[in-house]
Amino acid sequence: MSRIVVVSNRVPVPQGNAGQAGGLAVALLGLMQRRGGLWFGWSGAVTEAGGPPGITHRGGVGYATIDLTEAEHRGYYTGYSNGVLWPMLHSLPHLMTFRRQDLDIYRKVNRRFADNLVPLLRRDDRIWVHDYHLLALPGALRQRGVLGATGFYLHVPFPAPDAAAVAPGIRSLVQDVLQADLLGFQTATDRDNFAATAVGFAGAVRTADGVVELGGRPIRLGVFPAEIAAPEFAATAAAQAAAEPSRLLARSLNGRPLLLGVDRLDPTKGLPERLEALRRVVARRAPRSLTMLQIAAPSREDVAAYRLLRQEIDAAAGAINSEFGEPDWTPLRLLARPQNRDTVAGFMRLARVGVVTPIRDGMNLVAKEYIAAQDPADPGVLVLSRFAGAAAQLASALLVNPHDAEGMAEAICAALDMSAEERRARWRECWAAIAGASPEGWGLEFLRALSPGDLDRLPA
Ligand code: ADP
Numbered sequence: 001m002s003r004i005v006v007v008s009n010r011v012p013v014p015q016g017n018a019g020q021a022g023g024l025a026v027a028l029l030g031l032m033q034r035r036g037g038l039w040f041g042w043s044g045a046v047t048e049a050g051g052p053p054g055i056t057h058r059g060g061v062g063y064a065t066i067d068l069t070e071a072e073h074r075g076y077y078t079g080y081s082n083g084v085l086w087p088m089l090h091s092l093p094h095l096m097t098f099r100r101q102d103l104d105i106y107r108k109v110n111r112r113f114a115d116n117l118v119p120l121l122r123r124d125d126r127i128w129v130h131d132y133h134l135l136a137l138p139g140a141l142r143q144r145g146v147l148g149a150t151g152f153y154l155h156v157p158f159p160a161p162d163a164a165a166v167a168p169g170i171r172s173l174v175q176d177v178l179q180a181d182l183l184g185f186q187t188a189t190d191r192d193n194f195a196a197t198a199v200g201f202a203g204a205v206r207t208a209d210g211v212v213e214l215g216g217r218p219i220r221l222g223v224f225p226a227e228i229a230a231p232e233f234a235a236t237a238a239a240q241a242a243a244e245p246s247r248l249l250a251r252s253l254n255g256r257p258l259l260l261g262v263d264r265l266d267p268t269k270g271l272p273e274r275l276e277a278l279r280r281v282v283a284r285r286a287p288r289s290l291t292m293l294q295i296a297a298p299s300r301e302d303v304a305a306y307r308l309l310r311q312e313i314d315a316a317a318g319a320i321n322s323e324f325g326e327p328d329w330t331p332l333r334l335l336a337r338p339q340n341r342d343t344v345a346g347f348m349r350l351a352r353v354g355v356v357t358p359i360r361d362g363m364n365l366v367a368k369e370y371i372a373a374q375d376p377a378d379p380g381v382l383v384l385s386r387f388a389g390a391a392a393q394l395a396s397a398l399l400v401n402p403h404d405a406e407g408m409a410e411a412i413c414a415a416l417d418m419s420a421e422e423r424r425a426r427w428r429e430c431w432a433a434i435a436g437a438s439p440e441g442w443g444l445e446f447l448r449a450l451s452p453g454d455l456d457r458l459p460a
C-alpha cells in the first residue's frame with residue numbers, strides 16, 4: 001500500500017503547545033491526521049547538532065524532523081525564504097533583502113533535507129513537497145535517484161514573470177521545482193503566472209493545456225484551492241461562543257458590534273492599511289458605536305520588515321485610541337500574540353464584521369474560517385481583499401482593494417449597516433462555496449492527480 005510522504009519546512013509536531021499559526025500546517029494537519037503517513041521537515045529548533053532526523057509517532061503519522069543550525073536558520077529561513085522569496089511571491093519587491101550567501105545556504109539546506117529524507121523513503125511512496133522554502137527539493141531528490149511520483153504545492157501566490165524575475169536565483173529554482181511530476185497552485189492566476197515564468201525564462205515549453213515540458217519531460221500544472229473543515233469549524237465556533245473567553249469578550253462589548261481581524265503579524269496582511277480604514281470608520285460614526293479586535297500573532301521576528309511592522313501598527317493603534325477614545329471606551333483592541341484556534345472560532349462567531357484585507361495572499365484560510373463560524377440565522381459580514389486567493393471562491397463577500405482606505409471604510413460601514421436579509425443571502429452563497437470541501441478532500445484531489453488510478457490503494 002503506498003504511503004503519503006509530506007515534506008514541508010514547518011511541521012506541527014504535536015507536543016501540546018499552543019499550535020502554529022499558519023495556513024500550511026492547518027491545511028495539512030487535517031489530511032495527515034486522517035490518512036496517516038510520514039511528515040518530514042524542520043523541528044523548529046535551532047541547534048549546532050545536525051544529526052539524523054528525530055522521529056515521533058502520533059496517531060498513524062510519523063513526524064521526522066531535523067534541527068537547523070544558526071547559520072542555516074539565518075540564511076535559508078530568515079534570509080532567502082522569508083527575506084527574498086516571500087516578498088517576491090507576494091509582489092512586494094521593496095521588502096526584499098538579498099545576500100548571495102543566503103541563496104547558497106538555501107540550496108544547501110534543500111540538499112540536506114534530501115539527504116536526510118531519502119533513507120526514510122520506500123519505493124512506492126507518494127512524495128508531496130510543500131511551499132517556497134523547498135523549491136530546490138524536487139531536483140535534489142531526482143539527483144539522489146528518487147524516481148517515484150513527486151508532487152509540489154505552492155501555498156502562496158506566484159506573480160507574473162517580470163515580478164518573479166526580481167528574485168536572484170529564481171531561474172534555476174524554477175528548473176529544480178520542475179523536476180516534480182505535478183505542481184499545484186491555489187488559483188488559476190498563480191498557475192498561469194508560473195507557467196509563463198517557466199516558459200519565459202526557465203527553458204520550459206508549453207505542450208498542452210496545463211502541461212509544460214522541460215528537457216522532454218512533461219510536468220502537469222493544476223489548481224487546488226486549500227480548504228478548511230467547515231462543518232467542524234462551525235461546530236467548534238458554536239460551542240466556543242458559550243465558553244468563558246467568548247462570554248467575557250461579549251460582555252465587554254456592551255452590545256456594540258464587533259469588528260475582528262485575525263492574522264499573523266506579516267507585511268502581506270495589510271495591517272497598516274486596515275487600521276487606516278478603521279480610523280476613517282471611527283471618525284465618521286458615533287463615539288462608542290463599535291469595537292475592533294485585531295489579533296496579530298508575531299511571526300518571523302528575525303526579519304527586519306516584521307519588526308518594523310510591529311512598531312508601525314503599535315503606533316497606529318495608539319494613535320487611533322488616543323484620538324477617538326473616551327474615558328470609558330477605546331475603538332481598537334490590538335493583541336500581538338497568538339490565541340488558541342478554538343477560542344478564535346468563538347470570537348469569529350461573535351463578530352459582526354470579519355475584516356480580512358491582505359495586500360496579497362495565496363488563499364487566506366481565516367476568510368473561510370470566518371464564514372464557517374457564523375450563526376446561519378444571524379450571520380456577520382466578511383470584508384475581503386480581492387487580492388486574497390479566497391476571493392475567487394467567496395465572491396459574495398464585500399470585496400475591497402486594500403490600497404483604497406476610503407473604499408475599505410465604506411465597505412466596513414456597509415457591513416455594519418447591512419440588513420439581516422442581505423447578510424443571510426451573502427453568507428449562504430459563501431457557505432455553499434466551502435461547506436462541501438475539506439483539507440482531506442483537497443489533499444486527496446492533489447494526490448489523485450499525482451498518480452491517477454492509485455487512489456484506491458491510499459490508506460483508508
Ligand atoms: P497564513 O498561512 O499566511 O498565516 P492563513 O489565513 O491561510 O494565513 O492561515 C492562518 C491560520 O492560522 C488560520 O487557521 C488562522 O486561524 C490561524 N491564525 C492566524 N493568526 C492567528 C492568531 N493571531 N491567533 C491564532 N490563530 C491564528
Ligand code: G6P
Pocket residue numbers: 010021022023024025131132155156299300
Ligand atoms: C504561510 C506559509 C507557510 C508557513 C506559514 C507560517 O502559511 O505558506 O509555509 O508555514 O505561513 O509561517 P512560518 O514562517 O512560521 O512557518
